[in-house]
Amino acid sequence: MIKNQWYGIMDAKELKNNKLIGVTRLGEKLVLWRSENGEINCIFDKCCHRGASLSAGKVTHDSVKCPFHGLAYDGSGKVIEIPANGKNTPVPDRYKVNAYAVKEMYGFIWLWYGDYSAELPEIPFFEYLRQGFSYGGFSEMWPVHYTRAIENQLDVVHLPFVHTNSIGRGNKTLVNGPVVKWQDNRMTFYVHNVVDDGHLKPLKPKEIENYKDYFSLELQMPNIWQNKISPDVRIVAVFAPIDEEHTRIYLRFYQKFIKLPVLKQIVNRFSNIGNRYILHQDRHVVLTQKPIKTELRMDENLIQGDLPIIEYRKRRDLLKAGHK
Ligand code: FES
Ligand SMILES: [Fe+2]
CATH class of the missing domain: 3.90.380.10 (Naphthalene 1,2-dioxygenase Alpha Subunit; Chain A, domain 1)
Known part of the structure; x- marks a missing residue:
């Protein structure tokens, strides 16, 4: 795959509100969902705890909960809660999965495959x-x-x-x-x-x-x-x-x-x-x-x-x- 490009990866209609969707794109298993503000998130579909598929879990308040032991991930792939450790225990940084920058435009979902930067180029649609x-x-x-x-x-x-x-x-x-x-x-x-x-x-x-x-x-x-x-x-x-x-x-x-x-x-x-x-x-x-x-x-x-x-x-x- 060519790096540092926007790839069209899906039809935007495939992504429903309050639903997780698991897809394979660019050789990775990914899970996508829409946040309450309409933004789209895309993180790797494999829990960093013990490897369960996050797309079989639930979306709750802009985060994804793993169906196995309830670890919750934000849109950047960071774990924000480990229920078994208690709500008051901070989550160490190593609990995370990779994420991709994604956008919805022109009725498609676009994925930035490459180095992340705050200023990504324009999506090159016709x-x-x-x-x-x-x-x-x-x-x-x-x-x-x-x-x-x-x-x-x-x-x-x-x-x-x-x-x-x-x-x-x-x-x-x-x-x-x-x-x-x-x-x-x-x-x-x-x-x-x-x-x-x-x-x-x-x-x-x-x-x-x-x-x-x-x-x-x-x-x-x-x-x-x-x-x-x-x-x-x-x-x-x-x-x-x-x-x-x-x-x-x-x-x-x-x-x-x-x-x-x-x-x-x-x-x-x-x-x-x-x-x-x-x-x-x-x-x-x-x-x-x-x-x-x-x-x-x-x-x-x-x-x-x-x-x-x-x-x-x-x-x-x-x-x-x-x-x-
Ligand atoms: S495998 Fe995901 S929380 Fe344990
Ligand atoms: Fe043809």
Whole structure:
């Protein structure tokens, strides 16, 4: 995992008031809950006393009580009470578990995976989608590392093969470019696939001047993606890393052409039927890829059309090396 990044990890709706939720994210078992003031807490889900799972306990007054012997934890992971020692006995500092900084924004829960500081950077969600849109979504678990799941959404070569009867209709197998541009840690890639009449050669990225007229998609490092269908319609995916072998994909349909409350809910829900169908076409193939995690240097023979994937792998390595 790349350190010092905000990761989208869950849909905010999964976290109910006065309830603990136990999840595995970024390879750790975590317990999350909302404080009475609405803030979200996230600490490791393993009691420092004798290892019981805190998510099986109770939330009481902004703290979590372990179900085994009642040790109470605050949102920073510190034990604030050991009932068997009596209320008047101070709790030594070593009674604590690790905690993560988490925030709820744009309908997702975000986790800061890295060095804690009072001034964390802004959550890098797509500015254009921050207001004015309504959305509906769903999630599903894929038994692959999140690099595989992300790279599938950067793959512009697979469309006419995997999505023959949906978004890849028309047998446009020849891939021009694609053109890849970076701004900070956000990649925009421009796609223009065409039918191969036997006389064409794919254009090289630098031969394409009018790339801005092409269809484009974006990847914000480390784990959010946007398909820019039109100014009013977008599809967003959050690839939440569960562990080295699993990813939960949160897929959302965003639109702003229908404003009527009931109607927009129906449209958003209906669109996700199509999105799920397309995602399952991908899943069918991606789950067969070996290995289930990717690296910049690995045993694959990439082609020009894979440029967004190559760029993604390079950027991962840069960020892992500490590049901001
Ligand atoms: S194991 Fe949690 S209080 Fe003992
Ligand atoms: Fe696909």
